[in-house]
Amino acid sequence: MFPTPIEKTSRSWQISYQIILPIVLIIWLLPLIAVAMFSIKPDSDFANGNYWGLPSSFEFFSNYGKVFFESNMPRYLLNSVFITIPTVIGAVALSAMAGFALGVYKFKGNLLIFFMFIAGNFVPFQILMVPVRDLTISMGLYDTVQGLVLFHIAFQTGFCTLFMRNFIKALPFPLIEAARVEGVAEWRIFLYVVLPLMKPALAALAVLIFTFIWNDYFWAVVLTQGPNAQPVTAGITEFNSQYRAAYHLMSAGSIVAALPPVAMFFLMQKHFIAGLTLGAVK
């Protein structure tokens, strides 16, 4: 309703709006469009100074082929998958439990524990860095996928619990009471009454955590080194030093690294946005 709906405005403004829209979009995405164009250019274009002209030949397959078959990129992508998927499952499971406990039961310290989760989630990474790195080394998990996963699960639980608890709190409480009157055990109430109602929250968090963890760079640098365990965000810098000044390959590599969360976003848009707004803005 605000601003004035376009149907109620003058014909000329309606037309100009339709024209302005794509232009603004192109300006907004200009840096990205530039990289996408770089990634299909042949090597010779850069040597000849043809940076912004049309590609002299279409090299999509050879450039992306090099990324996939002549570098460590597939290894890094796989690491990212092995880091991201278990983290999503772990964090969502833990926070569903914590959210249930904090959203359904009234007990001393409830709000305190809830606020501890929220506050911990806002803390700067750097204050955790040295102790977490030490802990990971002493558990023998430095430079492993598991080391990263464990930390990510723990940290993301803070944010997820905030979301889950508020979601559960908004569910109709009489439903739980009715189950209690029937004599259903509390853990069964969680499993069979609450959990099925939480599907939208579970989906929203899963998509969001996937993106956060896939895009993490700081912890990847702190807790891993080299292609054994490093995810693609950290791997891309190694890839770039391998192909120094080969802009067509570096662009192709960046696009490959960025793609999975983008795909996730377009497939699960509704859930993604519900998660981002923390459920507070409906």
Add this chain to the structure above:
Amino acid sequence: MAFATTPTASTNRGWYKRNEIAITPWLFLILPILFFAVYVIIPIGQSFWISFHEWDGLGEKTYVGLANYERLLTDDRKFGISFWNNLKWLVLYLLAIPMGLFISLFLNQTVAGIRLYKSLFFFPFVISQVVVGLVFSWFYFPNFGLFTVILDLFGLEIKGGVLGNPNTATYGIIAAGLWPQTAYCMILYLTGLNSVDPEQVEAARLDGAKGYKMLWYVILPQLKPATFIAFVVTIIGALRSFDLISVMTNGGPFGSTRVLSFYMFEESLSEFGFRMGYGAAIAVVLFFLMLFFIVYFLWSMYQDEKGGH
């Protein structure tokens, strides 16, 4: 209810059954609290402890009291620059909020394909900051970078390129950061605008409210929850800035783009040797800077909690 009245029945039910409602939440909380304590709560305390020591991360820690903090605050020029840059980030990053609002108002229409437009505008937020950093460093590249080419059209030139010039580098990185952050704020406001009460807007329109007056007095008050979240995530994003700096300039040129989070990393884990104690002290300062905001956020949420029940 008749069932709990006979003594035999109540003893048969067992201790767990009788206390089920009191115990269950704790059973559900054990694992999450354990994880969170081990990886988040306890490390905060440990960092404080480490900051009172000199430590290379391997050998023995030597207790030095407040010496690390003394050095930070009295004669560390790098710390001064980092802190100052953090303030720049904080202030300029907030521009994402009005910019996001502006774009969301521009897109809040129903024309063909608008959903796709909204998604494409949101696009930058989904991409990892590492890739955003790479994309923007090519965008700014001297000689052939698109931004440099555009500046050239207007007859302007930045010496050494945006990121090579100590006067512009930090602003260049912040601009790169604003790109995804604006997209985030935009989506918050777009969802917020969906729930704006159409009757109030109609009523205001009948009263002759238009344009920015309508926005300021009728729309913005209804967007308050969106603004609050936008504020929270933008402040946190500003203080967490690390990826972009690391990828785009690695703190340079001449250390002019360092912020506390980056400086801390550099001191603790760089090739110049592991100075964990000093790094921890920097982290503690950053923590207090953040704590100021955390307390404010929690306080606002607490007010909501009280109001809600």
